[in-house]
Amino acid sequence: MREDTFCWGIVGTGRIATIFAEDIQQEPGMEVTAVVSRSRDRGHAFAQSQRLRATVTDSINALTSSGNIDAIYIATPHSDHLPATMAALQSEYPVLCEKPMGLNVAQVTALADLAQKRGVFLMEAMWSRFLPAMNAFMTLLRQGAIGEPRALFADFGIDVPLAPDSRLFNPALGGGALLDVGVYTIALAHKALGRPTNVYGRARWTETGVDGHSAYTLAYGSGAVAQLFGALELNTPQQAVLCGTQGRLTLQAPFFRPECVSLTRNNGETNHQYHPVTGNGYGHEAREVADMVRRGRKEHPTMPLAESVAIAATMDELRTQWALQYPDEP
Amino acid sequence: MREDTFCWGIVGTGRIATIFAEDIQQEPGMEVTAVVSRSRDRGHAFAQSQRLRATVTDSINALTSSGNIDAIYIATPHSDHLPATMAALQSEYPVLCEKPMGLNVAQVTALADLAQKRGVFLMEAMWSRFLPAMNAFMTLLRQGAIGEPRALFADFGIDVPLAPDSRLFNPALGGGALLDVGVYTIALAHKALGRPTNVYGRARWTETGVDGHSAYTLAYGSGAVAQLFGALELNTPQQAVLCGTQGRLTLQAPFFRPECVSLTRNNGETNHQYHPVTGNGYGHEAREVADMVRRGRKEHPTMPLAESVAIAATMDELRTQWALQYPDEP
Structure with missing residues (x-):
């Protein structure tokens, strides 16, 4: 060493x-x-x-x-x-x-x-936020490539056999689609559109009492809206599309591990940017953390603590609406 | 003649x-x-x-x-x-x-x-319902090709310059995204999943007081859900995907005038069916109407009146939530 x-x-x-x-x-x-x-x-x-x-x-x-x-x-x-x-x-x-x-x-x-x-x-x-394609997505958004963002569509559904003891389905282990896969769609919405002003959703319940799938709408003061979906019992396209006044950005599937960002302008012209992912995709993040730690920083600007708190608040609001509580929660 | x-x-x-x-x-x-x-x-x-x-x-x-x-x-x-x-x-x-x-x-x-x-x-x-690709979509669904349908995603957004006198934006002419383009997504949900038990949505308002875009969730007793979106001021992918327990069906864009239905099974295998549309796509419907009229029928089973009433009720529910009334409405 x-x-x-x-x-x-x-x-x-x-x-x-x-x-x-x-x-x-x-x-x-x-x-x-x-x-x-x-x-x-x-x-x-x-x-x-x-x-x-x-x-x-x-x-x-x-x-x-x-x-x-x-x-x-x-x-x-x-x-x-x-x-x-x-x-x-x-x-x-x-x-x-x-x-x-x-x-x-x-x-x-x-x-x-x-x-x-x-x-x-x-x-x-x-x-996901540290992958090169996600950086390209955010750069294009900030540069105004799609004008003002107005609508985000993102889904992350996988089909896992129901197993009561699996952490995915066990309430005692914080199971359910929202916390496991939906969180990626919600984090993307927070990244692209900020903190929502209104949140509402709908869940389908597993026998074990967690959300097997759930659909959420995040609404923003600007009028923008995010239509999101997460599932543990359903394969979905796993795509994300952010539509703006001048065009739209697509994080090609799987959007949580994107290697291609597509920009479609309102005239129909589409350009693709390819950004390969190294390995499973976790090295990008690990390098960034190492860099921040070495520099004595306490947070990473790409995933600051205030945003983790905001994302948790969005998920809490949904679970409150659904009356989905985990054991020992007040 | x-x-x-x-x-x-x-x-x-x-x-x-x-x-x-x-x-x-x-x-x-x-x-x-x-x-x-x-x-x-x-x-x-x-x-x-x-x-x-x-x-x-x-x-x-x-x-x-x-x-x-x-x-x-x-x-x-x-x-x-x-x-x-x-x-x-x-x-x-x-x-x-x-x-x-x-x-x-x-x-x-x-x-x-x-x-x-x-x-x-x-x-x-x-x-749209009379197009060959839509028939193929419904046939595959009824044959159980995707198992039990659980989630529908559909969006129909176009970008039209705001013109206060245009019927699209004029409340006196029933303007707004919901009635003009959203109705296609809602009709698809009613066709594929039936009449929803719960409906809720969110709209962005134009200066003229109609919905420039709107997002809806239709929820079903089965736990199925439809995440839908319509817009007059925003180009969207115009795709529809119906996810089921065994796979998913995609009506390739534009889903309201589809020429290709794709079936993706849970093992990842995808098959495409191509069904060309004649002309603008209205001849299919016109032929069916002529056939029904000649046979003395009073309704067409593909678009029965009870379903038109149900679709209108879904849209009414959304407009009630948004307090969007047209002139002369009680």
């Missing part, structure tokens, strides 16, 4: 931890040097399968006391983000926490406040 | 009348034999420009007393559909009336009731 290597500790050994570790392995100058799993066996199996030269511990406290890490990536189920991130921040380790950062706005606010109080870097892992 | 020719009288000389007349001219066995315009000059100019061998009159009563027509096509602005269609039905002439058939459910119901009372054929001119 070289001195200029940025060392990650990964908390959790599930699918997202694997995807992240794969990408870090491909990044020059970054390494996974620690793994935390409540089960040491699972932690060792994970480190071995990923060929990591990593310490394995069974708690964040054991990890942070071992040193040798520059930032911690929280890859546990949503319901564990609050305690895991709190433990990491309390030890003053920079944190990249999977989305959503908390189950609700209270949790996200508590984490943002703690990071600020401790002066530690914290960011929600909205990895 | 041969004896087996089906003779149309057209009321109105605007864009839709032109498009319809063009298609009728291309159809063997159908002719436009009469034109009604409040301005005889405009009526003659229309007949001449379309090379119609047609009588020109300045009222429906003058038309119906002249005989020589098998059905009347009402192509006036929405706000005139009620009186024009009433006059035609009272003379017991079969009527094809442009969509929406009335400004509100009261008007549509009054027309449906009158047609029934007089025993005369009446149909709302939802021409």
Whole structure:
């Protein structure tokens, strides 16, 4: 391990931890040097399968006391983000926490406040925002390529067999389409259009009591509107289109991991920009976090904490309308 | 004119009348034999420009007393559909009336009731439904190609310069995106998913006080949902996608005049069916109306009056939520 290597500790050994570790392995100058799993066996199996030269511990406290890490990536189920991130921040380790950062706005606010109080870097892992095609999309929007944005359509639906114990369908683990996939559509709306003035939606319930799919409308003071959809039990086109007064921008499917942005002007002319994604797409984000941490910054301007709070508030509003509460929520 | 020719009288000389007349001219066995315009000059100019061998009159009563027509096509602005269609039905002439058939459910119901009372054929001119690709779409749906339908996405946005006197933007003429283009998305939802149990939406207002764009969610008892959008001031992709438990059907743009239906199965395999449209696409509908009228039927099963009433009720519900009233509405 070289001195200029940025060392990650990964908390959790599930699918997202694997995807992240794969990408870090491909990044020059970054390494996974620690793994935390409540089960040491699972932690060792994970480190071995990923060929990591990593310490394995069974708690964040054991990890942070071992040193040798520059930032911690929280890859546990949503319901564990609050305690895991709190433990990491309390030890003053920079944190990249999977989305959503908390189950609700209270949790996200508590984490943002703690990071600020401790002066530690914290960011929600909205990895899509760091992909080159997403940057191109935002650049075109800011340059006025489509005039004033007026309508966003985005859907993120996947078809997963219903499994009551899966974190996706389990209320105790913050399951449901809204928090797992809908959050990408909502984050895109917040990025492109800002914070909505009105939010309403409709959900279809699984047997386990979470939203198997849900549809949302975010409305803005400007008159702009976002028609969004997320699903765990339905394959959808996974496209995003932002229509403006002068044309429209399309994030070609899958919009949350875009490699092509298309600009269609009102005269019908279409131009495509291709921006390949490296690996699974998580390296772009990890590099940005490393850069911010090295520069001593406490937030990343592309995914600031205030926006994580705003996104959580939008999702809370929807769950309030649906009376969807997770266990232990007030 | 041969004896087996089906003779149309057209009321109105605007864009839709032109498009319809063009298609009728291309159809063997159908002719436009009469034109009604409040301005005889405009009526003659229309007949001449379309090379119609047609009588020109300045009222429906003058038309119906002249005989020589098998059905009347009402192509006036929405706000005139009620009186024009009433006059035609009272003379017991079969009527094809442009969509929406009335400004509100009261008007549509009054027309449906009158047609029934007089025993005369009446149909709302939802021409899209008669196109071969739309038939293929409905056949695939009914055959279970996508399993149980769960989510429909459809948008119909065009960018028209705001002109206060244009029927599109004039409240006195039933202007606004909902009644003009949104109605296609709503009619598709009613066709594919049935009558919704809940409807809600959001509009952006023009200076003239109608909806420049509007977004609607139609929710169904089954948990299915339709995310719809219409606009007069915004170009949108004009696509429709119906997602089901086993796959999805896409009506390729423009979905209201589709020539290609794509079936994507959950394994990712996609098949395209191409069904060319003749002319502007109105001949398909006109032939079906002629067939029904010749067989003495009073409605067409593809666009029955009960469904026109239901679609009008959905649009009324939205306008009630938005407090969008047209002049003279109670």
